[in-house]
Amino acid sequence: MFGQAGESEYTDEIVNRPDVVALRAKVNATTDTSISEASVDVRVSLKNGKEVHVFVKNAIGSLENPMRDENLEHKFASLTEPIIGKEKTRQLLSALWKLGQANDLKQIIALSTPD
Known part of the structure; x- marks a missing residue:
């Protein structure tokens, strides 16, 4: 529509x-x-x-009905690809899934910024 x-x-x-x-x-x-x-x-x-x-009762994304990882990735990609492109989106997703092991946020900030 x-x-x-x-x-x-x-x-x-x-x-x-x-x-x-x-x-x-x-x-x-x-x-x-x-x-x-x-x-x-x-x-x-x-x-x-x-x-x-x-x-x-429990919308997708609520605590009681969390969004599956692949759905979250698809939603994220649909919002970011038009701005930063497909490749940077792929790299950013990978970096975000490893956020807990990151020493700093420089890579994530760089990937989040349009060229």
Whole structure:
């Protein structure tokens, strides 16, 4: 819906598209303090009058439902590759997985910086 494969849905071009603006105008987000911060409760009213309700007790990434390493790497890469490139992203991921053994942060800072 938002963009081509690999294209971030958070770019100005996507966020300001007329169809995305129209969809956003139909959404009413509220906070429900009676449920956990790791939960989500979504209700959608369709044009045909049908209501769809989804409740997720523990969202992906919560303490109770941690994100798997490969999903975390994919998400990280999707956010960093457009900025620092595929190779630097690969190297940065490798360095970050070994962060506990690093003597300093110079390599991580260098890899985190666009050329």
